[in-house]
Amino acid sequence: MPMDDAVRQQILDAIPSLRAFAISLCGNVDRADDLVQETMVRAIANIDSFQPGTNMPAWLFTILRNHFRSEYRKRRREVEDADGHYADTLKSQPEQQGHIEFGEFREALSQLPTDQREALILVGASGFSYEEAAQICGCAIGTIKSRVNRARNRLAELLHVRDGDDFGPDEQTRAVLASGE
Amino acid sequence: METGAARAKKNDAKPAKLGREVQARLGQQLRSMYDEVLSQGVPDRFADLLSQLDNKDNKDRQ
Numbered sequence: 001m002p003m004d005d006a007v008r009q010q011i012l013d014a015i016p017s018l019r020a021f022a023i024s025l026c027g028n029v030d031r032a033d034d035l036v037q038e039t040m041v042r043a044i045a046n047i048d049s050f051q052p053g054t055n056m057p058a059w060l061f062t063i064l065r066n067h068f069r070s071e072y073r074k075r076r077r078e079v080e081d082a083d084g085h086y087a088d089t090l091k092s093q094p095e096q097q098g099h100i101e102f103g104e105f106r107e108a109l110s111q112l113p114t115d116q117r118e119a120l121i122l123v124g125a126s127g128f129s130y131e132e133a134a135q136i137c138g139c140a141i142g143t144i145k146s147r148v149n150r151a152r153n154r155l156a157e158l159l160h161v162r163d164g165d166d167f168g169p170d171e172q173t174r175a176v177l178a179s180g181e
Numbered sequence: 182m183e184t185g186a187a188r189a190k191k192n193d194a195k196p197a198k199l200g201r202e203v204q205a206r207l208g209q210q211l212r213s214m215y216d217e218v219l220s221q222g223v224p225d226r227f228a229d230l231l232s233q234l235d236n237k238d239n240k241d242r243q
Contacts, residue, residue: 003235015227020218024211037230044234105210124208125215156203 003047010056011043017057017126018064024121025068027110035071039064058128062136065118072114108158112151119147120155 018039022032042063043050050059109117115137122133123144130148134141156162199207 008231008235012223012228012231015223016219016221019221019224020215023218024215033224033226036227040227040230040234044231105214109211120211121215125211152199152204152207155207156199159207161203161206 003044004052007047007050007052007056011040011060014057014060015040018060021061021121021126022064022068024109024125025065025114025118026072027106035064035068038067042067055132057126058132058136061122061126061128062138065136069114104159108155111158112154116147116151116154119144120151123148 015036018036019032022035023029026032026035039060043060050056109120112120118137119133122128122136123130128136130141130144134144137144
């Protein structure tokens with residue numbers, strides 16, 4: 001039986017967000033694209049275990065996330081043996097497409113523990129609910145909430161942003177708000 | 182001592198110590214980075230791969 005057209009289309013539709021998730025997770029476009037490729041291969045090999053009508057993006061994100069975690073553990077062992085910490089190699093790999101404006105943010109993101117980073121991306125950028133994110137990461141909803149909180153706090157710390165800091169254009173908005181509007 | 186459930190409940194009521202402004206700013210940066218990749222659509226490499234895998238899948242099942 002050929003793959004159902006609707007299922008095929010759902011996989012295709014999910015690719016941009018799978019890539020965005022993978023790039024945000026690992027900070028490297030080439031590695032991210034390899035992760036997406038491996039995710040597609042695994043998904044299609046196991047397509048019979050996908051229940052039509054259920055959440056295709058969540059199913060694919062789960063595969064990608066699990067694959068990333070096992071790769072990460074493997075690589076970390078290898079890299080740590082050779083050059084010390086994996087986190088350092090993440091930092092030293094420049095974003096290949098040269099998005100300078102996100103440089104500092106990416107760098108801060110890459111310094112978060114993996115469980116916090118993935119929770120923050122799933123909820124804050126991919127648009128999954130806490131419940132879906134919990135399902136993808138195989139943990140409790142409360143765990144996701146606390147990881148997202150910790151991720152935000154740590155990011156704010158790394159980027160040296162606090163309430164009341166100068167946020168450029170937003171500063172004006174704040175001033176207007178503070179003036180009683 | 183606080184239990185995990187009590188902590189989770191507290192987090193529910195108070196999403197973060199960070200102010201809305203900081204949260205909004207961080208969220209905005211995260212989404213811009215993410216959306217930039219989304220806007221690249223589906224690279225040919227993946228559309229091709231899907232066709233390839235789909236054909237192979239069909240053959241395997243026949």
